[in-house]
Amino acid sequence: MRKEYLYSPGPTTVPPEALSVMAKPIFHHRTKRHREMFQEVLDGLKYVLATQNDVLVFASSGTGAMEGSVANLLSPGDKVITVSGGKFGERFGEICRAYGAKVDEITVEWGHAVDPAEIEKRLSDEVKAVYVTLCETSTGVHNDIQSIAGIVSKTPAVLVVDAISGLLCDDLLVDEWNIDVAIGGSQKGLMIPPGVSFCSVSEKAWALAESSRMPKYYFDFQKTKKSADKADTPFTPAVTLLRALRETLSMVCGEGRENLLRLYAALAGAVHAGAAALGLQLFSNAPSNAVTAINAPEGIDVTELLSFLRDDLGVTFAGGQAKLKGKIFRICSMGYTNEFDILTAMSALEFGLKKLGYEFELGAGIKAAEEVLQ
């Protein structure tokens, strides 16, 4: 009778409506039935991204589409700007270097957002692309994509945004803001298991893709678009995951993008308030509404805390990654999460902190959270 609660920034809890369709008999993908389903998925993703641009879908986790945004837009020696302020921003730099691009990497202190003015300063007519992250999952930082897009869109460079963990939690208006490539994944705000990634591609990005000389095949944008125009895929798609995605997209469309943004802002706000009431500090000075990174309190062993929560209470938070291991823990408020889930998370945190001898008034965290959520 043990219940499990998942607050990791992907995979997130999968709603029963989506779990159950994955257990239905599979069907063949080169059929009208599949194309109709896939068209609904494509339409739903356009709604989520607020775009009329082409949307391409891949059977891979998010990093696959990130690689696609490098292999399809650039040629060897092309100059690009990336931002190193966390594990996922660094990943763009790693991929660009793996493909032989010339990377101008902006180093940002982990926990801080990138200053759009710094990007503006480094832009020149030679820069082909700027790679940024909406929510830097590793630090819980929300970057100001609207301002960055305002700057980049006035130059010849295309703007590529990793929106994998931020999507639906931190606002992103692909067409209105002029974002050329926006990348998403299935296992975050879209609430299905990992194994599907996607991205939108603007006219400006297609023009750049025309001249790209990087090798590509599985993540070939042009080949994928040609199929997507017929609600098809060049290679075998992840049929059961797409079927689940149609369910969750239908839920998301039903709730409405803007209502969800308000919900997640409130949920993240409740986590922030609860943490503050417990005397805890956020790691990020520009917190995302998708995931909240909290500094480990003095004298508390994060690994011990997270193990107790997971093993004894069935509550999974995420620890820190790379150089933040042992220094922070992360509570996710994306996807299939509501106010009671946040209270459960805060309550578990209180139990864990008490167990480890941290001093605070029991109930202070959940009271503060409830005040935000009422």
Next chain:
Amino acid sequence: MRKEYLYSPGPTTVPPEALSVMAKPIFHHRTKRHREMFQEVLDGLKYVLATQNDVLVFASSGTGAMEGSVANLLSPGDKVITVSGGKFGERFGEICRAYGAKVDEITVEWGHAVDPAEIEKRLSDEVKAVYVTLCETSTGVHNDIQSIAGIVSKTPAVLVVDAISGLLCDDLLVDEWNIDVAIGGSQKGLMIPPGVSFCSVSEKAWALAESSRMPKYYFDFQKTKKSADKADTPFTPAVTLLRALRETLSMVCGEGRENLLRLYAALAGAVHAGAAALGLQLFSNAPSNAVTAINAPEGIDVTELLSFLRDDLGVTFAGGQAKLKGKIFRICSMGYTNEFDILTAMSALEFGLKKLGYEFELGAGIKAAEEVLQ
């Protein structure tokens, strides 16, 4: 109450045991629980491939691992041998060319196996890799991998085998035959939905990978091995699909590799006998036990036949791909298929052919199949 029967060469029918675990609550992948599950998957795949070599697993369909076998082994300008005798053999050529390798492509008439002597003739000390297909899904051809491996293993070239559709149906002994890279997918003999690919990598292939200068990231073999050694993955894995794969691997290991090979040989033999009894001819002169390609009888519209079977009887066969569209149809005998499924397929075929006015003695096909299967 309509029942659906799937005889397409991937996705194949998913057993209820595997369907049901995909509907269970998801869990986080950076946990002991996931690593234990993933280790079982890795061990099962080694059993299936009959290898002690490293096995790498990717969240992608099979083409992703095929691309990995090019990006990780080669450098621009490297000389390779590929075989063009069907859609999937051609794909290796396409990927190698996309990456700037120098491709010596052996052209084989579609429906015929490649002559190992032709590969031997073209081999030289300069050839870095030979890319071949165990079962060419598009034509139902089984290539003699054992003989090819015997030839290639005596040269400096590595042998890469696309075993995606053939695995467990057409024999493949990776270590005994000296196959350097054997590639598989999830949605064929392993009976789970599409979205997972894998490959084994020999010492000889690792040595070649050391000097590879092709760009790679998502399908990076070395990075993937480093994680696999700790039962982990560098990027988010397809958690629910791996969970299903553990179930089907446990079924496969329970049945035994050699028993399954015998089963599928009998099932394919029954399809061959049934087709012959109906006066139909196989397209391939070296038929695979995974999928049987049958020539369209004179005057019968294959598209109409397959639509009738699918829409009216719930029975899905596959048509021909590329230049074989309208000329053949394919019946798959891999994965979760038994003798009664083959009789159902033959019976549906008889109903369809009668409906379209083809002349034969009703029952001749299923009788011939039963004689093989008894």
